[in-house]
Amino acid sequence: MLTAALAVLCALLVLVLLVQRPAIWPVLVVLAVLWFALFGVFRYRVRSWVARWVCGGSFEKSKTQFSLEPLSQPAALLSGETVLWYNTEFRTRLMKGEALLVPRVQKVLPGLDLQEARKVSGQLLNLADGVWSAHSSTVPGEAESMTLLVLNEETALRKVEAEYKASRPGYLVFLVDGYDDVFSDMLDSERARLLEGINRVLEDMIGRGTGFLRRVASGRYIAVVEERQLEQFAKRGYDVLDKIRALDPSVNLSISIGVGRGAKTLREAQDMAVQALDMAQGRGGDQAAEMTPDGFTFYGGVSHGVEKRSKVRSRIVADQLVKLIKEADHVVIMGHRMSDLDAIGSAEGVLRICKICDVPAVIAVRRDATLAGSLINALIAAGQEDDFIDPKGALPIISQRTLCIVVDTYQLGLVESREILEKCGKVAVIDHHRKGVGFIEKADLVCHEPYASSASELVTEFLQYVGDRDDKPNRIEAEGLLSGIMLDTRDFTLHTGVRTFEAAAALRRYGAETEHVRQLFDVSMVEYTTKATLVSEAQMYRGCAITVSGEVAPEARVAIAQAANDLLTIQNVEASFVAVQVGGGVNISARSLGAVNVQVIMESLGGGGHQTMAAAQLKHITPEAVRSRIQTAIDQYREAQKKSGLESESEQKKKDKQ
Template identity: 45%
Template structure:
């Protein structure tokens, strides 16, 4: 290498000597003595240049050797005496090649001169080196060893050409003090919580002042015991609301105990036998107290929209849910329904057109609710369009019935056509879902400036935000029931088309399982209004008839069902089946003695559909939320993409175990 570098400093004179020799030979044609003299001179100059070049190469070589030796010495000295622990190893075999003194001290091997016979995995268990093979120069996680924490940096070099292996060099930076300060800061960050006695009205109903004071005092005592260990601030700021401020280090303890204060407060019973119910909304990771309170209020709203009696944590990105297993109690008032009816009517009147959409693959409840909103639009003289998915959804027969009516000739639109005619004054009304990723046309939802949501499902972590009107009642049986309640305050029974009344009644029948599940007094009032509007129960019954193949498929699913944990039926259908058939099979399984919960899994293209049903004791929504689904406590569903039936069945079993064991 030194010779090559030295040659770069040498002048290239060979061409000149060749020319001189040629001229000397040509001179022989005129004078031989002159030519001989020239050759002697050229030879002398050549010998002198050769000797001079050798001398220059020797001097350059000595200089390069001295510089190289100095660099090598400095490099070796730097590596050996580096203030950072260093280690060189082979990532494919985990063999240690070399370590400096600092690393030997770090690992407690300071008395040894080398560790060539050791494996890195045995020396530092749990240290994953895949990040080096992935081309990264920094370990993605902190490494903890010997009570200290480190950032690890490194790089790979290839040895022996393309066919050779790799050598990895890593540098360990001690960040223990930084981590301690960071952890202390994170542990002391403030957390805001809003505690709400969510059945306060029922709890205090028909009680004397002494009895009310006694119950509130008992609740206060239980809350004081719960917060005592935190040193936090707990204050009641409304008759049924409390504000709780504490440090984040205590939040993990609450989560670990799964907010046992919910059960503690539930043990408080009034003279009428009603148990107290508590909901907790927690805000964390806020940049200010204002943002923390905003997160806490969002959490308490989310808890109430999911039925209450639970704790919800909101951070900057998502929600976390704890509890929520008790059955919802109806808290709707007719005052709220009247206010919502007038507000929705005003929104429709001020809009240029209304786009109505339900969830993907709409069922009778979604289409029935959409038909009810369409009737309201007709009452206000506003054009209305119902978004229609391509293909054949579960409510196809109901859609076909409505499509034959003159009032619905141009009503159904594809999502792409709706986008083309939407303007700044368009209103989007979403029924039977509150999750933006589940609507039939998410692009249309985002393009509309004004949105109204009418839904009865419990809220999930994602929901439609910023809606101009949000009529969300998880205590209602169906979206059709909610829409029917709104219609009662705006329309007379004779103003509703018979087909529309039957569509709404079909939605109620579907979600109440023929008025046997999730029914309240308001449900029968809505059904009575629809009956006065001309709904024929016989025609509604026809909407739920199956063909022979569907009936055989349903009972085939039931035949293959297996018991899990003694009271849960799980049926896995290897053959593709219609969603409606799968849901009916899940309902039918609840008619078997000893079964109070059922799940049906079926393949649908690249995804696996899950239908969950419960008699009320088991909250199937909480179970299926672990698999990305949602719904209500008694009826829920979900879709899992990219996994086989067996894998989804195993994940469902784990979700059931986690729910029951906790």
């Protein structure tokens, strides 16, 4: 009111003045313009100051500050990477009560990643005294960007989580390999001493933690332990295997361990452990197999396998096989891809069993991709052409009542024809390779004997239990079986047990002539020269001969395996690796004299096979890159050997010299 009165008064006075002195008109205009200008500027400043005050642009004493200050979580405001402001909680809990002037955020919260903290899940930070989850939101704007950071303490929660994970139960099954064979003709006192030794080693292993161990049958133990202990076992590579082996080196004592880890329930863990144990034994025993929801991991398996199988089992399997064959309308027999003498020899043996049972049967084989052409030709020459069929031609005759018998491989990925396997109602598998991952799962009968020399040896045994006295394989079939045994034992020099010779003797009785068998191995000139070149190009590496080469003629593929065999006859070569380019990839054949387990080495490159005879097929890789991968795999294997005290002679000698 007063202001208005004063303004009216001023206006009246100015009017009087103007009437009296018209000369000051211009001055007045200038003053008025000045006043408007000043008023405009003032108004602008006041407005922006108010806006900053409300929105927090000028933060001190703003409402935003007042609302963040008493927050129960630590909070901070950053400009770029610089901390502009933090609340009391932040100072006391994350800066130990010290007040710092505009510190870098990395100094206060090492490891903070603002990008990560912006996500819904935030970022977990391990700070001095606990675990924190950091959440942030940023107002973009180059140098003037602003970030609000809020932290939640999760130490207690994370402790509970870690404890939960570390205390999940794991299940172990231990089985003394070949219990009956090892202990049957031992003195009672000796047996008691060894069993006491095994008990002690296992109790030592399990007793250290919170789990328990129980003996459930002769040579069979179970244990339930916590995840943290399983982690320790894995880290030490299941060194109990070595301790058990060391109990008495003269008796070949070893155990197999199956481990179920990471299961949801104890029941599931038990099932997994039993499957894993089966796997460990299928691979020759003396090793630990760990099954997790992601698959299998193997530990150990660097010692020699010992023959542990019984004839009773062969007879039972032969009976079951005959029963399956008789139930079927037809039988389709097949081996692995790139079939060899063992695959075709044993397939022909199984075909004879079918003939004895009077059930129609054929062998599915790709005759343009086989290493057993000599045997197939010999059988055709003897009038048995109808025994063979191309895998594609076999498909139409297959029904749900067809039995598929797979010989010389158990691997789904290696069979001659996957379609046949899938279409047949029933499946039987007869194999001698050590088990790896990726086997045929839905088999109705599995005869898997890693201690047998070859599939042909197994089939020869079955033949003795099938049919009447007069039901025998003919001469050429017997020679095929014998060639299979000779191929896989490298002419009876490797992997040869008592029963290998028994099988060979039986085949001889059926009329097999060794000279004819020898002829099945004859090579062409191209094969021979290819082999000779591969052998001459070999280089030594830690007791192993390695050859790496470009493509070889397709008709000389067998030279790869043969070169690997021949390299072993050179002095001081314990194992050989022949890697040859095939299309865009590389095939490796690996052989050993027994001291080195080439299966383990090939498995690390994605292949498999047997202790003394294994292979791998690598895709999209150059031969030279393969050389370094083989060398790394050998290094790893040698380290594992060193750890378990099973160093090879040549490595030992090298060390002694140093």
